[in-house]
Every structure is written in structure tokens, then in C-alpha cells.
Amino acid sequence: MKKFALLPLFVLSLVLSSPVIAAQQADPAKGLFLPGDVTADLAKIALEAAVKKAREQGTLMNVAIVDAGGNLKAFCRMDGAFLASIDISIKKAQTARSLNMPTTQLHDAAVPGAELYGIEVTNGGMVIFGGGELLKDQHGTIIGAIGASGGTVANDVEVAKADAAAVLASFK
Amino acid sequence: MKKFALLPLFVLSLVLSSPVIAAQQADPAKGLFLPGDVTADLAKIALEAAVKKAREQGTLMNVAIVDAGGNLKAFCRMDGAFLASIDISIKKAQTARSLNMPTTQLHDAAVPGAELYGIEVTNGGMVIFGGGELLKDQHGTIIGAIGASGGTVANDVEVAKADAAAVLASFK
Amino acid sequence: MKKFALLPLFVLSLVLSSPVIAAQQADPAKGLFLPGDVTADLAKIALEAAVKKAREQGTLMNVAIVDAGGNLKAFCRMDGAFLASIDISIKKAQTARSLNMPTTQLHDAAVPGAELYGIEVTNGGMVIFGGGELLKDQHGTIIGAIGASGGTVANDVEVAKADAAAVLASFK
Amino acid sequence: MKKFALLPLFVLSLVLSSPVIAAQQADPAKGLFLPGDVTADLAKIALEAAVKKAREQGTLMNVAIVDAGGNLKAFCRMDGAFLASIDISIKKAQTARSLNMPTTQLHDAAVPGAELYGIEVTNGGMVIFGGGELLKDQHGTIIGAIGASGGTVANDVEVAKADAAAVLASFK
Numbered sequence: 001m002k003k004f005a006l007l008p009l010f011v012l013s014l015v016l017s018s019p020v021i022a023a024q025q026a027d028p029a030k031g032l033f034l035p036g037d038v039t040a041d042l043a044k045i046a047l048e049a050a051v052k053k054a055r056e057q058g059t060l061m062n063v064a065i066v067d068a069g070g071n072l073k074a075f076c077r078m079d080g081a082f083l084a085s086i087d088i089s090i091k092k093a094q095t096a097r098s099l100n101m102p103t104t105q106l107h108d109a110a111v112p113g114a115e116l117y118g119i120e121v122t123n124g125g126m127v128i129f130g131g132g133e134l135l136k137d138q139h140g141t142i143i144g145a146i147g148a149s150g151g152t153v154a155n156d157v158e159v160a161k162a163d164a165a166a167v168l169a170s171f172k
Numbered sequence: 173m174k175k176f177a178l179l180p181l182f183v184l185s186l187v188l189s190s191p192v193i194a195a196q197q198a199d200p201a202k203g204l205f206l207p208g209d210v211t212a213d214l215a216k217i218a219l220e221a222a223v224k225k226a227r228e229q230g231t232l233m234n235v236a237i238v239d240a241g242g243n244l245k246a247f248c249r250m251d252g253a254f255l256a257s258i259d260i261s262i263k264k265a266q267t268a269r270s271l272n273m274p275t276t277q278l279h280d281a282a283v284p285g286a287e288l289y290g291i292e293v294t295n296g297g298m299v300i301f302g303g304g305e306l307l308k309d310q311h312g313t314i315i316g317a318i319g320a321s322g323g324t325v326a327n328d329v330e331v332a333k334a335d336a337a338a339v340l341a342s343f344k
Numbered sequence: 345m346k347k348f349a350l351l352p353l354f355v356l357s358l359v360l361s362s363p364v365i366a367a368q369q370a371d372p373a374k375g376l377f378l379p380g381d382v383t384a385d386l387a388k389i390a391l392e393a394a395v396k397k398a399r400e401q402g403t404l405m406n407v408a409i410v411d412a413g414g415n416l417k418a419f420c421r422m423d424g425a426f427l428a429s430i431d432i433s434i435k436k437a438q439t440a441r442s443l444n445m446p447t448t449q450l451h452d453a454a455v456p457g458a459e460l461y462g463i464e465v466t467n468g469g470m471v472i473f474g475g476g477e478l479l480k481d482q483h484g485t486i487i488g489a490i491g492a493s494g495g496t497v498a499n500d501v502e503v504a505k506a507d508a509a510a511v512l513a514s515f516k
Numbered sequence: 517m518k519k520f521a522l523l524p525l526f527v528l529s530l531v532l533s534s535p536v537i538a539a540q541q542a543d544p545a546k547g548l549f550l551p552g553d554v555t556a557d558l559a560k561i562a563l564e565a566a567v568k569k570a571r572e573q574g575t576l577m578n579v580a581i582v583d584a585g586g587n588l589k590a591f592c593r594m595d596g597a598f599l600a601s602i603d604i605s606i607k608k609a610q611t612a613r614s615l616n617m618p619t620t621q622l623h624d625a626a627v628p629g630a631e632l633y634g635i636e637v638t639n640g641g642m643v644i645f646g647g648g649e650l651l652k653d654q655h656g657t658i659i660g661a662i663g664a665s666g667g668t669v670a671n672d673v674e675v676a677k678a679d680a681a682a683v684l685a686s687f688k
Binding site: 200201202204205211212215216223230231232241243244245246247248249250251252253255258 | 372373374376377381383384387388402403404413415416417418419420421422423424425427430
């Protein structure tokens with residue numbers, strides 16, 4: 001058993017002495033993400049705008065923010081909001097970012113016979129109805145995306161657009 | 173292999189002496205699930221109501237019960253019932269709970285061109301035809317859901333509704 | 345829209361008039377499963393034996409029964425039992441049946457350097473610790489398997505063995 | 517495409533007039549989640565406590581909160597935090613809740629030869645090192661869990677414990 005008893009310490013010391021971790025302790029985030037990518041502060045602005053809009057609507061939303069790389073940055077589910085919308089809101093944001101367009105635009109394009117019919121089964125599941133919108137900075141550069149799910153599609157689109165607008169406004 | 177021989181006993185004694193397990197031995201379920209969630213007793217009532225209704229119909233059903241969190245609570249497959257319906261019945265129950273509505277309501281909403289077209293590929297697969305119904309208590313709070321699969325959709329819906337009614341009746 | 349309006353009725357009539365469904369209405373299960381396979385009645389005996397044993401132990405179990413084909417036949421989760429054990433109990437039963445041995449036997453065989461090292465990542469995840477046991481009839485024919493999960497591994501093994509014994513006893 | 521043009525409006529009006537949605541507009545969350553489950557307000561407290569602790573540590577964390585059913589409730593990733601930790605933090609929280617114990621307790625139990633060796637491949641992947649902690653209310657009832665990932669395991673555990681403490685303190 002001795003050999004195993006030391007393993008955790010050994011691994012721990014490896015990790016602690018790695019250059020990445022050492023650098024993080026001086027200035028944790030330096031060099032670790034692209035300048036201009038959606039930040040936690042922006043994600044917070046987006047989530048708050050979403051919840052505010054949902055309350056105006058009387059809806060219960062799941063809201064997901066992904067960064068420019070399509071990776072989850074922030075998420076919240078309002079009390080009582082659909083459990084199904086955890087996945088749907090995340091996938092809406094990922095779909096919007098990965099195709100660089102609002103998911104609303106996929107709705108007609110993915111019906112039988114239309115150009116992208118069947119696209120929804122790629123990428124582990126894409127969402128082809130509205131509620132995913134792009135996040136852009138003041139120069140129009142895509143910095144991430146938002147997905148909202150919890151009401152009618154019209155509700156979801158309105159929430160996602162309110163988020164994107166709040167993020168854009170924060171640059172001005 | 174000798175060096176491993178002592179480990180299981182060692183770990184076992186660790187586990188047995190942990191506060192979590194100790195508390196469980198005094199009162200096993202205390203604090204481990206939210207009051208009001210569907211219980212094993214209620215699930216049994218639901219399964220029995222399902223089998224009774226299926227026998228009246230002359231159908232062979234798979235029946236799945238999930239709790240308020242959408243996690244499988246109980247399941248049974250009648251002799252000769254469809255193997256495909258194992259997954260379908262579980263997903264019907266999870267779909268109903270995760271959208272807080274009977275799966276029948278998704279049937280029209282998910283056809284090509286309709287609002288939720290494509291929703292079935294989210295969440296690892298949702299079921300968009302009838303046979304998933306919500307389980308509610310006497311106050312109308314959602315405590316879980318049931319999925320029935322094995323006959324025509326009309327059969328499945330009838331079985332699932334009979335279950336939900338049996339659960340509701342048990343509160344009165 | 346007309347074209348779509350008729351579709352549900354059309355499909356329904358197809359289903360209703362299919363020979364399979366028609367046969368089911370006369371004698372629903374005839375020809376639909378192998379003689380000797382685990383039945384719903386046997387599964388019920390197994391689940392009840394499991395719950396009885398768990399109560400003696402003061403543990404909270406998830407118990408899954410699979411048939412000779414490795415397909416889920418019945419499942420129950422006691423109130424407060426681990427959510428993780430939904431999947432673990434089902435996989436224990438499937439592992440036992442798919443290798444025709446109790447999962448306890450995999451424990452030593454799957455450690456690094458042993459013969460089956462790494463087997464647990466096949467089949468979408470196998471369980472390589474105890475709690476999966478075979479169900480056999482009076483002739484020793486494997487008719488299914490049981491997986492129990494919720495206590496220590498020793499607890500789980502005891503519950504699964506009690507189940508297998510109860511099923512075997514029911515043949516005598 | 518004309519023939520589809522009317523469908524969305526048609527379905528939308530169906531949805532808007534459904535009793536479920538109508539009830540939601542009066543009191544959106546009524547009956548839709550079990551009383552006592554982790555709320556969005558509690559999740560926010562947990563995320564803020566996590567970020568505060570991470571800043572003290574000089575680490576960059578991903579933090580995930582799941583509810584009593586193991587479903588994602590809230591998530592944030594600090595700028596520059598590991599992308600791998602999106603999944604790890606979510607799975608840490610789900611692992612803790614689904615086994616009702618901190619993930620630290622799995623570390624020794626899952627080494628080769630120990631009792632739960634191989635458990636990490638079940639449930640679509642569990643995390644067997646520290647950083648997942650339970651969230652409890654003032655009565656000791658489990659109301660969810662938190663997963664923190666981004667530093668050394670010791671960092672992660674410290675962050676997760678700070679979160680759990682902040683949630684518990686909010687009840688007093």
C-alpha cells in the first residue's frame with residue numbers, strides 16, 4: 001500500500017510546480033484567453049438582462065452564454081423553468097455561434113426539402129428554432145452567443161435579443 | 173495481487189464509519205430527498221394501475237416513472253412488450269417532466285414548420301408523441317411523470333392517464 | 345395544411361391494422377418472447393426480495409432486473425437511494441448477463457495488469473464491482489440478471505444474491 | 517414553403533391558450549418545482565462565494581450548481597479558467613448529489629483494487645477527485661450540490677466548501 005499512499009502527494013507536487021499554475025498565481029488569467037472574448041462580467045450583464053425581460057413577460061427562462069469558442073461561459077435557470085431547457089438553451093447558444101446566425105434563421109432552412117434539412121442531428125444535436133442569438137462587440141465582431149429557452153419561441157427570441165442588446169450597449 | 177487484498181476492507185471500514193452512512197443506518201432516507209417527491213409507494217400504485225389498464229386494453233406495456241427531478245424511480249415491462257419501448261417509455265416520462273406537459277402536446281408543435289420542429293433531438297432524444305403524462309399531488313404540484321409505451325399512441329395515452337389519475341386519487 | 349391533417353389518422357390506421365397489433369389483441373404476448381425468459385412475475389419477486397433484504401440491512405437500494413437478452417425488465421429505487429445507482433444498478437445487471445458471471449468476479453480481473461484491464465469502458469460502461477448476479481431457473485439456465493446498488497459493495501452483493509435465490513426458489 | 521407559413525401562428529395560439537402557460541402567466545413557478553429545492557437566489561450566493569474564494573486563492577474556477585434532482589441550476593466560468601473544467605465542474609456537482617457525498621470520498625474508494633474501482637465510467641462519467649460538495653439546508657436536507665474545478669484539487673475543494681458554507685449560512 002505504501003506506493004499508493006505517496007501517489008497523491010506526488011501528483012499534487014507535479015501540478016503545483018507546473019508553469020501554468022505558477023503563472024496563474026501571479027496573474028491568473030494572463031495569456032489564457034483571447035482578448036475581446038466574452039468575459040464573465042459581460043455574461044453577468046446578459047443573464048441579468050434575460051431575467052429582467054423574462055419577469056416582464058411572466059415567463060421562466062433557462063439562459064446560457066457561450067464564448068467565441070462555443071464553450072459554456074455562464075448559465076442560470078429560473079425557479080420552475082423547464083428542465084428540458086437546460087440542454088435546449090445551451091444548444092441554442094452553441095448552434096447560433098457555430099453557424100454565426102440566430103437560430104431563427106434555421107427554422108425554415110431545416111424543414112423537409114429545404115437546404116439544411118437534417119442539420120439538427122449533427123453536432124450532437126442542434127436547435128433549429130428561435131432563441132439563440134449572437135453576442136457582438138461594438139465593431140460587430142462575434143464574441144459569443146446566448147440561448148434562451150422557457151416560453152414560446154417568440155418569448156425566447158425576445159429574451160435572447162434583449163441579452164444581446166444589453167451586451168452590445170455595455171461597450172458604448 | 174496481494175498488495176490490493178487489504179484495500180477493500182480498509183475502504184469498507186472508512187465508508188462504514190463515515191457520518192453519511194452512519195446517519196443512514198439510523199434513519200436511512202432522512203434528508204436524502206425532498207419532501208413531496210414521488211415515493212416508491214406511489215410509483216407502485218402507478219405501475220399497478222398501468223398494468224390493470226393494459227390488461228383491459230389487451231396491450232403489452234412498458235411503464236416508467238420518473239421523480240420530480242426527472243430521474244427514474246420505477247419501471248416494468250409486461251411479458252412480450254416491445255423492447256423499443258424500454259427507452260421510449262423512459263424518455264416519454266422524462267420529456268413530460270422536463271417540459272411540464274403531456275407529450276401529446278408536442279405532437280403538433282414539432283411537425284415540420286411548427287414552432288418546436290426539431291426539439292426531439294435535444295436532451296439526448298425526446299419523445300414527441302403521446303404517452304407521457306405528469307404526476308401531480310393534491311395541490312397540483314408536479315411530483316414526477318409517467319411514460320407508457322407498447323400499444324397505439326391512443327392506448328399509451330390512456331394508460332398514462334390512468335396512472336396519473338391513480339396517483340392523484342391516492343392523495344385523497 | 346390538408347395533407348398533414350390526414351396524416352395522423354392514416355398512420356393510426358396503419359398501426360391498428362398491422363398483424364402484430366391484431367394478434368396482440370387476441371393473446372397479447374403469444375410468440376413475442378422466448379419461453380423460459382424472466383417474467384414480470386419473477387421480476388416482481390426479485391424486487392420484493394431486494395427491498396426486504398435492504399430493510400434488514402438498513403440500506404437504500406436501486407434494484408434492476410434484466411432479461412436473458414440483457415434488456416431492462418423491471419426497476420425500483422427506494423426513497424432516498426443514490427441517484428447514481430440508477431445507472432449503476434442497471435449496468436451491474438447488464439454486465440452480469442453479458443459476461444455470464446457475477447460482477448464480483450470482474451473486480452480482480454480488471455485491475456491494471458490483470459487480464460481484463462480496461463473492460464469497463466466497453467459496452468457504454470460496465471460495472472466491475474460486486475452487486476450484479478445472474479438469475480437462473482431450476483435447470484441452471486440463465487434467464488436474466490439483477491443489479492443492486494445503494495450500500496457498500498458487500499451490501500449490494502448480499503441484496504443481489506437474495507434476489508437470485510428468491511427467483512430460484514420460486515421454481516421449486 | 518407557403519403551406520407551412522400558417523402553422524407557427526396556429527401552434528403559438530394553441531400554446532398560449534393552454535392551461536399550463538396560462539397558469540404560468542398568473543404565477544409562473546407555482547407547482548413547477550418542489551419546495552425546498554435550491555433556488556436561483558441560493559445558486560447566486562454560491563457562485564459569488566466561489567468567485568470570492570477563487571480570487572483569494574489566485575485561481576480561476578469553473579463553478580456549477582445542480583439542484584436536488586441533479587439538474588444544472590447555475591454555472592459560471594471565470595475568465596481564463598480551464599475549458600476542461602466546464603464538464604468537470606458540472607460532473608463533480610452531479611457526482612456529489614448522485615452519491616450524497618463529497619467527491620473527495622471517492623478518491624480512495626476508486627483506486628485499482630478498492631471497493632468502487634471503475635465507478636467513474638458509469639453515469640456517462642463521474643468525477644472521483646475532490647471539488648464536489650453537497651448543498652444542505654438548515655435541517656441537513658440535501659438541496660443540491662456544487663462542483664468547482666480550475667485549480668489544484670485542494671483549491672477546488674476549498675472553493676466548493678466555501679460555497680456550501682455560504683448557502684448554509686443563508687438559512688440562518
